[in-house]
Amino acid sequence: MPKINGNEIRPGNVLEHDGGLWAAVKVNHVKPGKGGAFAQVEMKNLRDNRKLNERFRSEDKVERVRLDQKDQQFLYESDGKLVFMDSETFEQTELDADLLGERRPFLQDGMTATIEYYGEEALSVSLPQKVTCKVVETEPVVKGQTAANSYKPAVLDNGVRVMVPPFIGQDEDIIVNIELFEYSERA
Numbered sequence: 021m022p023k024i025n026g027n028e029i030r031p032g033n034v035l036e037h038d039g040g041l042w043a044a045v046k047v048n049h050v051k052p053g054k055g056g057a058f059a060q061v062e063m064k065n066l067r068d069n070r071k072l073n074e075r076f077r078s079e080d081k082v083e084r085v086r087l088d089q090k091d092q093q094f095l096y097e098s099d100g101k102l103v104f105m106d107s108e109t110f111e112q113t114e115l116d117a118d119l120l121g122e123r124r125p126f127l128q129d130g131m132t133a134t135i136e137y138y139g140e141e142a143l144s145v146s147l148p149q150k151v152t153c154k155v156v157e158t159e160p161v162v163k164g165q166t167a168a169n170s171y172k173p174a175v176l177d178n179g180v181r182v183m184v185p186p187f188i189g190q191d192e193d194i195i196v197n198i199e200l201f202e203y204s205e206r207a
Contacts, residue, residue, distance in 0.1 A: 026059050026078050026081075031047050036085050037074065040067065044062070045062045048060040048061075059075070088137045090134070094128070097117060100116065101116065102120070125176075151195070152196075153177055154191065157190065158190055159172050160189065182201060188203070
């Protein structure tokens with residue numbers, strides 16, 4: 021595995037450190053008046069989500085890990101496990117539903133998700149940034165009420181609540197940005 025210097029760590033890098041796999045979340049480069057420069061790195065453990073703040077001097081060597089990304093199709097959920105299928109090999113992978121956290125309701129049958137692997141171990145699942153959902157409950161459209169800043173609450177077909185513009189009605193399909201949990205556009 022390639023080793024990099026402490027001052028080369030960037031946000032998003034995956035590092036092997038203290039026997040764990042850590043994603044660098046925030047990196048702050050510090051050059052004190054006295055002593056050598058260092059990188060203050062906020063990291064998140066990819067296996068158990070623990071957080072860690074670590075200081076790496078520029079001469080410290082750290083192993084940078086490359087994760088393999090595979091697009092896989094979501095098939096079904098069973099006993100808290102999500103089952104995905106590799107569309108090339110047709111192999112099936114089971115992952116904990118917890119890996120998706122609060123984005124879980126946006127996972128739809130047949131959806132393609134990107135799964136990151138470290139060897140054979142699946143570490144994370146990312147969904148498309150924008151997902152089409154149906155509005156199942158919202159206040160009716162009021163004629164003349166088109167002020168852009170007066171968003172109203174809506175409940176989607178997956179049970180998630182988002183704010184939508186006043187012109188969106190019940191049973192309409194909308195596109196939701198699931199990173200921000202907000203309305204993006206009409207479908």
